[in-house]
């Protein structure tokens with residue numbers, strides 16, 4: 001069966017993995033990258049090197065974009081805007097929901113259609129089972145290209161709003177980066193106490209493995225606005241985080257991260273939530289957003 005011709009613009013680690021996955025599955029792949037040498041590997045494996053971004057746009061459908069952010073897309077496609085009419089852009093670059101919506105409108109004004117994607121995988125997870133990508137944008141465009149996109153990862157379509165995939169992606173990243181930094185902070189305190197990361201690994205992994213149980217327990221309560229202090233109380237949590245801050249300081253480690261957490265707990269206390277669960281802090285966050 002003849003596979004669809006696809007274009008990949010942006011050949012960082014992610015775009016290179018995507019070009020390779022399409023080549024592995026027999027697609028004709030056209031590539032373009034600002035720094036041309038990053039296309040060499042894909043070209044050696046059979047990809048076609050486009051001389052310009054406009055040429056890359058015309059060569060394949062869909063046109064997959066894997067750039068640092070949406071600003072890079074304007075830098076690349078702005079000068080090639082005349083070649084956009086009738087094209088399908090699948091923007092797998094990470095950015096905010098607002099930027100994804102603006103870009104979809106920009107593409108529409110130039111006669112192109114955009115699917116937004118949020119890839120939940122590292123480059124090694126591209127083209128192998130077990131990873132997924134959030135997509136949003138026009139349903140018919142997604143349906144037409146689903147099989148091709150599933151060469152990269154499983155596809156999870158969320159709806160027509162081009163911002164949705166970016167939103168779900170950023171929600172994942174909010175959890176990911178704060179959790180990874182908190183782990184890193186624990187490791188810094190451990191190291192200051194002479195404990196190497198490998199030794200702490202099983203303990204931190206056990207803590208991480210307990211998280212889904214907490215999420216499942218608290219999610220329905222949070223949706224119901226039920227912050228009963230029957231299992232945990234904010235006053236207890238505040239004392240506990242204070243101990244974490246002092247353990248870090250005593251070890252000579254920068255305590256800015258747990259101090260920021262402590263500040264949120266204290267705001268909850270000041271608002272009279274001492275007897276509620278720590279989940280009542282969601283109202284502290286909501287209040288700050290207004």
Ligand code: NDP
Nearest residue numbers: 010011012013014015034035067068072075093094121122
């Ligand atoms: P990189 O930032 O390493 O690569 C980005 C690409 O964008 C390069 O091809 C680079 O070109 C190009 N680029 C950046 N700025 C410009 C510009 N102003 N004009 C033209 N080209 C530009 O990112 P990755 O490949 O790692 O990731 C790509 C996207 O995928 C990002 O949005 C990232 O957040 C997302 N992602 C990445 C993951 C990962 O683990 N790597 C995981 C999940 C999502 P040049 O080579 O010339 O510098």
